[in-house]
Amino acid sequence: MQLTGHITPDNLMSLEAYTKFRKAHKADIMAHRKLRSVLLGEHINLQFESETTIRYQIQEMLRIEKVFEEEGIVQEIEAYAPLVPEGSNWKATMMIEYPDINERKRELARLIGVEDRLFVEVEGQARVYAIADEDLDRENDEKTSAVHFVRFELTPAMCAAVKAGGHVKLGCDHTNYPAHVSIGAETLASLAGDLK
Numbered sequence: 001m002q003l004t005g006h007i008t009p010d011n012l013m014s015l016e017a018y019t020k021f022r023k024a025h026k027a028d029i030m031a032h033r034k035l036r037s038v039l040l041g042e043h044i045n046l047q048f049e050s051e052t053t054i055r056y057q058i059q060e061m062l063r064i065e066k067v068f069e070e071e072g073i074v075q076e077i078e079a080y081a082p083l084v085p086e087g088s089n090w091k092a093t094m095m096i097e098y099p100d101i102n103e104r105k106r107e108l109a110r111l112i113g114v115e116d117r118l119f120v121e122v123e124g125q126a127r128v129y130a131i132a133d134e135d136l137d138r139e140n141d142e143k144t145s146a147v148h149f150v151r152f153e154l155t156p157a158m159c160a161a162v163k164a165g166g167h168v169k170l171g172c173d174h175t176n177y178p179a180h181v182s183i184g185a186e187t188l189a190s191l192a193g194d195l196k
Contacts, residue, residue, distance in 0.1 A: 007055060007081050009073045015066070018059045029056045035190050038170055041179035043107070044114075046092040046150075046170065048191055049083045082135070083149060087196035088159060094118065094132075094148040108143040110176045115148040117174035122158040123166035159195040162188070 013021060029052065036048040047053070058076045067073060083091050094115060098104035115132035122128075130150035154162070162168060168188055171180030183191070 005051070007051070007058065007077055007084070009070055009077065012055070012062070012073065012077075013059060015063060015068055018063060022059075022063070029053075032190075035187055038181065038183055038187060040118075040170055040172060040181055041177060043097050044172065044177070044179070045095045045097055046118075047095070048090055048092045048187075048194075049085065050190075050194060051084050054080050054084050085194040087194070088154055088156075090120070090152045090154070090191055090194060092150050092152075094130075094150050096144070096146045096148075104146065105143070108146060111174065112141075112144045114144060114172065114174040114177055115150060117177075118150060118152075118170070118172050120152045120154075121169040121171065122154070122161050123168065124161060125155070125158045127171075128152055128154060128158070154195065162192050162195055 012018075032050070032052055033047065036050065036053065038046045038048065040046060058080050061067070061076050061080075062073060065072070067076065083093070085091050096104075096108065096111065096114070098107050115130060118130040118132075119127045130152055132148050132150045134151065135149065168183045168191075169180050170183055172178065
């Protein structure tokens, strides 16, 4: 999977080429995904996206839906490419995970607005809150969604601190879900690679 910094129909693999690539590299992609996943408390999982994870997602959707016409390919790119970090930010898929359906229903009602209370704190810098669901609103008056898309916009000083090895904390200060965790060194090294 060739990283180009910009996903286009011309630099995606054909379905045949992707099928061969997938057999040989699926474990590598899953390891990359796992490395970029951060569990916040017991029930929120943030999957920090990268060009690799988004290329894989697009290629998977094209494979599953057997899309080979340019119009369909462009639609998949338009749906997922906005999740690729742009050099000054981290983008993540936020999943609220409760295995029990009744508990999930109850907690999603208690967690309205949780996506707006996520933050990253770079050592020596002010806390930055997530910008959530820029494509569409994913909650209503009764509950929040189990999946949100969030962006953490970092200042140049934050980017420099992360690249210099500064400590980073991921947290949430929602009344019903107070939590924070230090991002591990290996994960942080991968995330630092997203920054210019």
